[in-house]
Amino acid sequence: MAPGNARGSGSRGALLPMLMSYAASGGSLIISSAAQLLSFAILARFLGVHEFSLFVAITAISNIAVHMCGLGAMECLVRRVARDRTMYPVMLGHNMILTAASGLALVLIGAALLPFFFTLSSDPATNAAVITLMLVTNIVLVRVIVLAEQIFIAHSDFASANTVVVGFALARTIAAVLACLVFGVASVASFAIWQFVCHVLVAVICWRALRRLGRPEYRLVREELPLGLYFSVPFILRAVRQNADLLVLSLVATAEIVASYSVARRMLESSYLSVEALNRLVYPGSARATAEGLQHAMPRVRKVLVAATLISIAAAVAVFVLAPILPFLFGRDYVSLVSFVRILCWAVIPLAIWAVAVEALGASGHHPTRAAVMGLGSVFGAVLAAAATWYAPPTGTFVSFYVIEIAMVAAAWTALTRIVRRDRERAVEQQPEAGMAHGR
Structure with a gap:
């Protein structure tokens, strides 16, 4: 998974530099x-x-x-x-x-x-x-x-x-x-x-x-104004998605539930950093591997998926085990904190899984597909989170969170596999044409 040699005899020798790069990232x-x-x-x-x-x-x-x-x-x-x-x-x-x-x-x-x-x-x-x-x-x-x-x-x-x-x-x-x-x-x-x-x-x-x-x-x-807006819209939608549940919860739930849930969300974001560090490390190599088509990088993407999944599981287990310590840090008034953290900590696993697919789409230059997946996911996710939180706080909030993340897994990997299948079919079609041109 290092940006350079991903397989072969030199892969073992590249393990230490890869680990050092991951730590630095x-x-x-x-x-x-x-x-x-x-x-x-x-x-x-x-x-x-x-x-x-x-x-x-x-x-x-x-x-x-x-x-x-x-x-x-x-x-x-x-x-x-x-x-x-x-x-x-x-x-x-x-x-x-x-x-x-x-x-x-x-x-x-x-x-x-x-x-x-x-x-x-x-x-x-x-x-x-x-x-x-x-x-x-x-x-x-x-x-x-x-x-x-x-x-x-x-x-x-x-x-x-x-x-x-x-x-x-x-x-x-x-x-x-x-x-x-x-x-x-x-x-x-x-x-x-x-x-x-x-x-x-x-x-x-x-x-x-x-x-x-x-x-x-x-x-x-002036020519950069529409490009800047195009770039910022997905991030705005993502921010709306990430904060819709918290904003609605602040209107319908007690202060203690809002505060405890916000801490649980912060713990989830912190646990995802280990996966984000991996994505930052492999992105340049993935961009090189997809230069001639996304299908050529799928072995690498699958390896990244395995690594990201294992890292996210380890992060979730660590947060689950350490959750009882949190009241000593945040105070005994946060009576829901431990249970909220333990419910939400496992969401990092589907989050890591769909992030691998989205990063692969970005590295291969399929930005419209990537933006569509993230943009539509953010819009529908924000609506679902707000509605579920409004009608059944905080249980609906947690249920909607997992529904959204699992749906993002399905959407991101479906989009990725469709592009890979299309690229492979296109490559097969081009082979006879290349052979005929060579024969002439």
């Missing part, structure tokens, strides 16, 4: 996830179930909006700058214009609507101000920091990009430690200030590091 993700999980645990314990459930709900909304901020311009920057470094000033200005404009619109819309649904302070003006501050932090500032990471990637400076990821996660952990453990913050309204300051400091450090790459040229690259 997942290192920054795991460190970042561990830091975020620690921050989550600190906030859950010191804010309490009611305040923490409010924090989780507003964060879920921000997670959807952050994919709208910038209108997909980051992908355009990475693609264009990776091909031509002289495009950096223009693409940077393009990103800054779209990020500022869309970010302002999203914050204003959220500030106008969310105070009707969430109460962080008894004073209406303070409540609106705190919500606005959280939206600026979790939409605009997060997008700015992620943009800095993508700029480093566009310049092939992966060490700096990983530093941004890990540093950002550690900074948020430090902010949570200082706010809650040192200064005794116990409300979302108070923590919002700490969170804002933390994000501002990280953003300033990132952009000071980027000054050596050049100044922006402020103009829109």
Whole structure:
């Protein structure tokens, strides 16, 4: 499964480098996830179930909006700058214009609507101000920091990009430690200030590091506008799918159930990182293997499937076994936490299985099929999760989660096998034509 030699006599000799590459690929993700999980645990314990459930709900909304901020311009920057470094000033200005404009619109819309649904302070003006501050932090500032990471990637400076990821996660952990453990913050309204300051400091450090790459040229690259939107829509739909159940649950369930479920979801996301690290490692080799057709890479894809399945099973078992420790980290008020985590932890297995098929489609260049599978899955998944959560919380939430993931397995692998069958039939048809041409 290493990007180079996948079989043959050298495969054993390549085992150690492959394992080292896998460890390096997942290192920054795991460190970042561990830091975020620690921050989550600190906030859950010191804010309490009611305040923490409010924090989780507003964060879920921000997670959807952050994919709208910038209108997909980051992908355009990475693609264009990776091909031509002289495009950096223009693409940077393009990103800054779209990020500022869309970010302002999203914050204003959220500030106008969310105070009707969430109460962080008894004073209406303070409540609106705190919500606005959280939206600026979790939409605009997060997008700015992620943009800095993508700029480093566009310049092939992966060490700096990983530093941004890990540093950002550690900074948020430090902010949570200082706010809650040192200064005794116990409300979302108070923590919002700490969170804002933390994000501002990280953003300033990132952009000071980027000054050596050049100044922006402020103009829109019009031909990239539709491409950016096309790229961002699947991620927006995926974010809606990932947060629909949590948002509806916050409307129909108790604060304790919302808080415990959000932690269980975070544990699931953390356990998937081991599979994501594998996908990051094998993607370049899969792209090379599929250059002459997806059917040529199927032995490799099957090996990746076996590895991903085994890794996901190990991750699920580990989370299941360690679940009883979580109340010591998050607090005894989260009475549903252990059972929720143990119910949800097995969802990483179907998630890993369909992710292998989707990554193979992407590596082979079948992006329309990949986008259709993920986009339609996100739309139907969001509707099903919201409806099931509304009518039978939280049992319906868990049932819908597994139904969606298993349906994604069927959809992704059906799409993959159809393309493989089509490519094989096309190759068979071309063989007689090639023979006749050679005979002439």
